[in-house]
Every structure is written in structure tokens, then in C-alpha cells.
Amino acid sequence: MTEPTATAPTARPARRQVIQAAALTAGALALPLAATAGSAAAVGGAQFLHGVASGDPLPDGILLWTRVTPGATAVPGSGLGPDTAVQWQLATDRAFTAVVASGTVTTTAATDHTVKADVRGLRPDTAYWYRFLAGDAVSPVGRTRTAPAADAAVDRLRLGVASCANWEAGYFSAYRHLAARGDLDVFLFLGDYIYEYASGAYGTRGTVVRPHAPANEIITLADYRTRHGRYKTDQDLQALHAAVPTIAIWDDHEFANDAWSGGAENHTPGAEGDWSARVAAAKQAYFEWMPVRPSIAGTTYRRLRYGKLADLHLLDLRSFRSQQAGIGDGDVDSADRSITGRAQLDWLKAGLAASDTTWRLVGNEVMISPVAFLSLPDYLLRPLAQLLGLPGEGLAVNTDQWDGYTHDRRELLGHLKDHHITNTVFLTGDIHSAWACDVPFEAATYPASGSAATEFVVTSVSSDNIDDILKVAPHTLSLVAVAAIQSANRHVKWTDLDSHGYGVLDITAERAQMDYYVLSDRTKPDATAKWARSYRTRSGTQQIERVSAPVN
Structure with missing residues (x-):
């Protein structure tokens, strides 16, 4: 050089x-x-x-x-x-x-x-x-x-935010629209950049829009490399990567569905080989094909900074987690189970406590806000369970999220309270739907118990959501589920279970605002995008509020 x-x-x-x-x-x-x-x-x-x-x-x-x-x-x-x-x-x-x-x-x-x-x-x-x-x-x-100097006074930071891009389910028009903006400082990808399934096996609403390569479920190093290579031929993806720097973390589908440290829902030991060998192959291909620096222990958890305005704590919630608990299993509260692993949780707590920036952003694969799914009719409960990878009956919480690891969540939120850490914003993907939430200390007594942080969840680029699974028009049957969710979870200020799209997070010293954009049709390569909603959190409040227009 x-x-x-x-x-x-x-x-x-x-x-x-x-x-x-x-x-x-x-x-x-x-x-x-x-x-x-x-x-x-x-x-x-x-x-x-x-x-x-x-x-x-x-x-x-x-x-x-x-x-x-x-x-x-x-x-x-x-x-x-x-x-x-x-x-x-x-x-x-x-x-x-x-x-x-x-x-x-x-x-x-x-x-x-x-x-x-x-x-x-x-x-x-x-x-x-x-x-x-x-x-x-x-x-x-x-x-x-390049990023600003660590001690620089930065007026504004603007991130394009996306997750969950299933090649077979549709086109990556979201990337084209983000690339064309010309006003982004960085593109933040929150996981599920690729999907591991065999062709036609997942999330295509019965129609493969464009076939995977290889056609089989990816297991070997050659498989993962081939799948990454197919994704990187997408012109909209190439345009976005060429236009703005990327910050990315992985979630489960970069390995296999509902991955944990010792296996995955979509991995059969014996028939599909050793899990550790599959993970090693997936990680090698990921670091070869993604513009990401391997960090601690060859994972994606690491920390970046944008002057005095914001630091970004990027998590790896797959490599160290305990196996997901069963529905109704008291193990969700066990101190012996972890979603982060001890070392990563200590690293996150230390980084948040030591932060001297105005905002603390956490790149977070799965929702940290608690969500109870109650009073839903069976015809909505079952597709919602399918979307979240849960049993179709007796659904109470999504144990793949932080809801399944409540000891870690209580420890982290208690740490924010004990150290008077404010302006923490969780940025999340994973569940193919958009949400704006307060993160309560105690959901049962919210709002009296107060809010520890806020959370913006972006929907999928192309992966199935509720209307796709039900094969109905958007914002029809799902509105019943939305009403039930918000009734049972007062800290959830908004959710959209049907749209595909992306977010644009705009940060100033006074507020962090997420503008949500939705696509006209994921199956059309020329899909249009339009603004749908905006929510912000004002500095010092730890609360979400609706905004009437996107940031210009």
C-alpha cells in the first residue's frame, strides 16, 4: 500500500x-x-x-x-x-x-x-x-x-437499514431505492443476508420468483460460497454496496433457521453432518464474501463510532446462545441460559457504560421488546406462528427472541437503569415486520414502570410476512392481529405485519427518527417505494412518538 x-x-x-x-x-x-x-x-x-x-x-x-x-x-x-x-x-x-x-x-x-x-x-x-x-x-x-474522528462534533448521521432478503421470494428493489437516495452515511444490515433453504422450500408464496444456486439446501463450504455468489449478482445489491459503506451482522439464515451454539431447527445431525463443521463453513464464506471485519473470536460482534454523536454496538446473537426453550417452559427465566453468552454481555454492558456519545445504537438481530401474543383467532395464530417459527397453538412468546432469555434481558436493562444510561436505541430485523416500541423495565406495569430504551424493527426486503403466508391482500386480515398485539403490549406503539421495505434512521443530538418505507410489489424488479410511517425518540426520554413526515 x-x-x-x-x-x-x-x-x-x-x-x-x-x-x-x-x-x-x-x-x-x-x-x-x-x-x-x-x-x-x-x-x-x-x-x-x-x-x-x-x-x-x-x-x-x-x-x-x-x-x-x-x-x-x-x-x-x-x-x-x-x-x-x-x-x-x-x-x-x-x-x-x-x-x-x-x-x-x-x-x-x-x-x-x-x-x-x-x-x-x-x-x-x-x-x-x-x-x-x-x-x-x-x-x-x-x-x-471514512467515519468522523472520535472526538468530532457530528451534526447528523443517516443510516439505511434493512434485513431478511430471500432471493427466491422476490427482487431486491429496496436496495435500489436506498442506493438512489444519495444521502446515506452507511448501510446497516441486520441479518439474514442470504437464506440457506433448498429451492422452493421457504417463503415463496408458492412461486419461486428466481431460483437459488445451488438448488439444494446449503451445508458445505462450496454450497455457502455458491449461494453468496448468486446473491452478489443482483444489480440492485451491487448498486447499494457501490454507493455507500456497509455495516453488517449475521442472524440465523446465514447458517440455518433458528441457529444456536449447538445446532439449529433446520439442521439434522447425521443426515446433514456435524453442526460445528457447517457453522465453520458458513462463517468462512460469510467473511470471504461480506465487507465485514472478523472481530472477537471470529464473530460479528464489534463496536464502531461516529464522532461524539453515536456509537454502534453490533451483536452476534447466534454463536453463543443456549438452545431455545420450549413454549411455556420455565427455562426462559433461567440464569443458566443466555442469548449473548457471558463474555459478549459483559462486553456490551461495559461499552454502554463507558460510552461518551449522545446516542448508543445497538445492532440487534432479534427483538428485545417483550411481546405477548394473546386473544388471536386460530386462522391468524397459525400463520403468525409459522412466520416466527413457533408451534401453532399455546403461543405466548417468541422464544427465539430475547423473550426466551429473560434473565439476560433483565440484567441488561437493569444495567441501563443502575448506570443511568440513556438514549439507547435497539435496531432490529428478523421477523419480517416493522415495529416501533418502548423497551419497558416491566411490561406488565408499563407505562408506570418506565422505559429503559427504544427499539425500531425493520421489515423484510423480500421474505414472507403475514399476508404472504395467508395469500391475502395486505392490511386486511392482519389488522386483527395488530389490534390484539397492541392491546396486549402497551409499549408497542406500532406494527406493520404485511409490508416489505426498509428504514432510514436519521440521528441528530436532539432525536433519533426512523422513517419506514414500503415496496409496491416484491415480485416486480421495478417495484416502487413510498414512505409509510415515522417514529422518533427525543434525547433523554427513552420513549417513542409518532412523527407526521419523514426527515428531508
Whole structure:
């Protein structure tokens, strides 16, 4: 790597200027993809077919990612193809007349010909362009930005937020709309980036919109690599990764449904091999194919910071958790069971207590807000149970969520109270529905007991929700379930069980606001998006309130 030059930080453009430039930026990002794919195929055989990405912004660094295809047989998961030298370049202009850092990585079949460059020595809060070269092949061009300095006064932070993208169930239009905004600092993905099932086995409403590769359930390293490779061919996904840096955590489907430390609901020992071997394969493929730094013990739990405004505590709620308890099982309250594992919970508590930022954001795979499902008719109870992976009768709580690990939740919320920690916001995916909640100290006595934190849950990009399972029009039968949920859970301020889409979280010193956007039709590649609702929490309140319009 060459030493970065002492370029001055680029000033953040005015919000209006950024929005006006969004369409031009999105178009510019798309052009090299079409142009270089053809030229690379014509000269020397090397191609960049899976886009580019950046991730985990630091004040002085950024992680760059791509995958090179050195020849026709070197497809993802094949184990074929020669060692290939790939040069990366980072510049302060899109024309690459001011290259400030560069280097070469030799990638091989041992890493599925993926390429990562963890570039350091950069300027904080600075926009950069990057690309990769292999022989005569030139990759698409990506744009990224480093985080502000740790002590910087940051006026605003804006994150695109998404989760649960099932390739077979629909298109990734949510990613296209996020990419086209042009005003995001980062893209936060909260888990289920891929799905492990065999083709047609999960969440397609009876119709496979576009088939998985491989067609079988993924179990081996080659399988997971092939599935990641298929996802990375999506043009909307490529556009978003090229437009803005990514911060990602995994959930269960990056491994298998309802995963825990010793197994998963969708894993049969013997028939599908050893669980630890499957997890090792899934993790290896994940870190090869995602713009994510492996952190403590090779997991995704780690901490990032945006100046004095916010820090982001990213959790791994699959690698260390105890097996899910049965419905009605008193084990949900046992101190011997954990969703985080002891080391991660201590790490989270210490980080929250030591935080000196205005906001403490927690990237959280499964809901921490308690939810009781009561008084639902059978025709709604059963599809809701199917969505949540629970038995169809006697449903009280979702034991895959923090509801199944109440000792950990009480310890964490008690820690917030005892240390007077405010402005904690949980950002959650997993359950293919959108929610805005207070996180009560005691749900039974809320609001008198008070709220420890707030939680914004984003719906799925494409994975089935209630109307898909029932095969009915959105916001018809599900409204009965919504009314029952909110009646039984006064801390739940809003839920949408039917829509697909994404969120945009906008943070200032005064408030954190989540704007929820929904897609017109997940099965259409040109699906439109529209604003649906907005909720915010004001600094110091630990409470959710509705807002009449999205942030401009």
C-alpha cells in the first residue's frame, strides 16, 4: 500500500445538494459495471462479476471488497481458477487522478477468489472512490466514506437499514431505492443476508420468483460460497454496496433457521453432518464474501463510532446462545441460559457504560421488546406462528427472541437503569415486520414502570410476512392481529405485519427518527417505494412518538 497523501477532509455537502445529485451518482455507479464486464471478458479472461463493496468505516480506515473471476470455470464455490494478482486503488476523485492509496492482493481458490483490503492511514470524514484491477480488467467504481474522528462534533448521521432478503421470494428493489437516495452515511444490515433453504422450500408464496444456486439446501463450504455468489449478482445489491459503506451482522439464515451454539431447527445431525463443521463453513464464506471485519473470536460482534454523536454496538446473537426453550417452559427465566453468552454481555454492558456519545445504537438481530401474543383467532395464530417459527397453538412468546432469555434481558436493562444510561436505541430485523416500541423495565406495569430504551424493527426486503403466508391482500386480515398485539403490549406503539421495505434512521443530538418505507410489489424488479410511517425518540426520554413526515 502506498502512503496516503495528506488530503484535507472533504466537507459534507448540503442535504439538498446531495439529494439533487443522487440520480446522477446512481447512474454513474452503474456505468462501469456494464462497460467493464464486457471489456474484461474480451481481454485476458478476468472479470469482476460480483460488484464492489466497502465496509466498517473507521476514522482512519475502510475495508474494501470485491471478487475476481479469473476464468470461465472459476465460478463461486468451484475451487477452481489460478492465483490472481488484484490491484486496488483509492482516490479522492472519481476519475482517479488523485490516488491516495493503492496495493496488490493475490487471491486464490482458497478464498474463493474474493479480495479484501483493510486500508488505513486515511483522513477522517472523507469521501473516497475505489476500484480494482486484474490484468486488463477494471472493476466497477465504488464510493465510500471514512467515519468522523472520535472526538468530532457530528451534526447528523443517516443510516439505511434493512434485513431478511430471500432471493427466491422476490427482487431486491429496496436496495435500489436506498442506493438512489444519495444521502446515506452507511448501510446497516441486520441479518439474514442470504437464506440457506433448498429451492422452493421457504417463503415463496408458492412461486419461486428466481431460483437459488445451488438448488439444494446449503451445508458445505462450496454450497455457502455458491449461494453468496448468486446473491452478489443482483444489480440492485451491487448498486447499494457501490454507493455507500456497509455495516453488517449475521442472524440465523446465514447458517440455518433458528441457529444456536449447538445446532439449529433446520439442521439434522447425521443426515446433514456435524453442526460445528457447517457453522465453520458458513462463517468462512460469510467473511470471504461480506465487507465485514472478523472481530472477537471470529464473530460479528464489534463496536464502531461516529464522532461524539453515536456509537454502534453490533451483536452476534447466534454463536453463543443456549438452545431455545420450549413454549411455556420455565427455562426462559433461567440464569443458566443466555442469548449473548457471558463474555459478549459483559462486553456490551461495559461499552454502554463507558460510552461518551449522545446516542448508543445497538445492532440487534432479534427483538428485545417483550411481546405477548394473546386473544388471536386460530386462522391468524397459525400463520403468525409459522412466520416466527413457533408451534401453532399455546403461543405466548417468541422464544427465539430475547423473550426466551429473560434473565439476560433483565440484567441488561437493569444495567441501563443502575448506570443511568440513556438514549439507547435497539435496531432490529428478523421477523419480517416493522415495529416501533418502548423497551419497558416491566411490561406488565408499563407505562408506570418506565422505559429503559427504544427499539425500531425493520421489515423484510423480500421474505414472507403475514399476508404472504395467508395469500391475502395486505392490511386486511392482519389488522386483527395488530389490534390484539397492541392491546396486549402497551409499549408497542406500532406494527406493520404485511409490508416489505426498509428504514432510514436519521440521528441528530436532539432525536433519533426512523422513517419506514414500503415496496409496491416484491415480485416486480421495478417495484416502487413510498414512505409509510415515522417514529422518533427525543434525547433523554427513552420513549417513542409518532412523527407526521419523514426527515428531508
